[in-house]
Amino acid sequence: MSYYKHEKKPDFFICDTTLRDGEQVADVRYTPEQKEQIAVKMAEAGVESIDAGFAATSEEERESIRRITSLGLDMRIMSMCRVVQNDIDHALSCNVDGVILFIPGSDVHLKAKFGGELNETRRRIVDNAVNMIKYAKDKGLFVEFGVEDSTRTDSGFLIEVLQKAEESGADLLGTTDTVGFLTPEKTYDFISSIVSKVNRPVGVHCHDDFGLATANTVAGLLAGGGYCSPTVNGMGERSGNASLEEVIMIMKVLHKMDLRYDTRKLTELSKMVQGYSGVRMDIMKPIVGENAFSHESGIHIHGMIKDVNTYEVFDPELVGRERKYVFGKHAGKNTIKYVLAQYGYEINDEECKRFWDSVKANECVGVHYTIDDIIKEYNSYKKGE
Numbered sequence: 001m002s003y004y005k006h007e008k009k010p011d012f013f014i015c016d017t018t019l020r021d022g023e024q025v026a027d028v029r030y031t032p033e034q035k036e037q038i039a040v041k042m043a044e045a046g047v048e049s050i051d052a053g054f055a056a057t058s059e060e061e062r063e064s065i066r067r068i069t070s071l072g073l074d075m076r077i078m079s080m081c082r083v084v085q086n087d088i089d090h091a092l093s094c095n096v097d098g099v100i101l102f103i104p105g106s107d108v109h110l111k112a113k114f115g116g117e118l119n120e121t122r123r124r125i126v127d128n129a130v131n132m133i134k135y136a137k138d139k140g141l142f143v144e145f146g147v148e149d150s151t152r153t154d155s156g157f158l159i160e161v162l163q164k165a166e167e168s169g170a171d172l173l174g175t176t177d178t179v180g181f182l183t184p185e186k187t188y189d190f191i192s193s194i195v196s197k198v199n200r201p202v203g204v205h206c207h208d209d210f211g212l213a214t215a216n217t218v219a220g221l222l223a224g225g226g227y228c229s230p231t232v233n234g235m236g237e238r239s240g241n242a243s244l245e246e247v248i249m250i251m252k253v254l255h256k257m258d259l260r261y262d263t264r265k266l267t268e269l270s271k272m273v274q275g276y277s278g279v280r281m282d283i284m285k286p287i288v289g290e291n292a293f294s295h296e297s298g299i300h301i302h303g304m305i306k307d308v309n310t311y312e313v314f315d316p317e318l319v320g321r322e323r324k325y326v327f328g329k330h331a332g333k334n335t336i337k338y339v340l341a342q343y344g345y346e347i348n349d350e351e352c353k354r355f356w357d358s359v360k361a362n363e364c365v366g367v368h369y370t371i372d373d374i375i376k377e378y379n380s381y382k383k384g385e
Helices: 033-047 059-069 083-090 109-112 120-137 155-168 184-195 211-221 244-254 263-278 300-308 331-342 349-362 371-384
Strands: 014-016 047-052 076-082 098-104 142-148 172-177 202-206
Touching: 014 244, 033 059, 033 263, 059 076, 059 098, 076 083, 076 142, 083 120, 083 155, 098 109, 098 120, 098 172, 109 120, 120 142, 120 155, 142 155, 142 202, 155 172, 155 184, 172 184, 172 211, 184 202, 184 211, 202 211, 211 244, 300 331, 331 349, 331 371, 349 371
Parallel strands: 014 047, 047 076, 076 098, 098 142, 142 172, 172 202
Antiparallel strands: none
């Protein structure tokens, strides 16, 4: 793929959207107190900017945003707005640092939402966008301007509207793969093309309808995207968004970037969002899944005991986790013998085999043992001899 051949070392920042896009999940609703705590944890992790919510939605939403802006966090606090003056005024009332203005861009969105003659619709919404960008800038706001469904928008129209937004004072230019339409190589080409035609940082916001949101986000950053907008745990509508923790660790570990984020906070952040949202992650989810640093195969554990790099790319402590050895039917006697030796139990191969055979003979199908379980079982076994 071209984005591997011409890889760059990008300089990017994150505008996390967990509190807005990440809340647009069926049956998920954070309280103002919960949103405040999530924002604090994001600041501790070093996230530079957040989309704190859609201020025009309700008074409760505005209360949440005000609570966050009153904290004095070391991050830029933004609010999503339509290109409507009332939306911007609501955001201003929350004392945000900036607004994220957006318009629909693709023909399918324009026809469904506005109807009428397409070119006339385009001209009207672009004129309105320019006016609202200027209005927000006149009010002293930092402005991100983005195009919804960018990846299905006519390329000529997309560049035209982004250039006009830039000329009108927009500080950032956002693109959105609203329905997960792109693949990584197409994302790379898409972002590269835009970056070559504008001067402001270009954003990458990807949805996960085909399971490619994180990969597409990374591709967009490698193509020169100046920022991205993921969510904690990949939370979001339908299949969700790019995962904050995955994007950070891919760029840090696989692309060897010296990032400012405190990655040790990622697990805490993930668990907080899981707890408040009620949405539990798959145990095999990368980075934050319960099984991400668990090892069960005897061959694997035997290798890990000698060198953890055999089956782990990075130390789990880097993300606030601990590795876990779980012993089930795939465990080998050498591994059991080694573990027992670490706790002062020196036994030979024959004794170890007899012990482990006795454990497996008594276990129910699917039962697994932690190291503590093994020690307890061995003590019971010795007493019963």
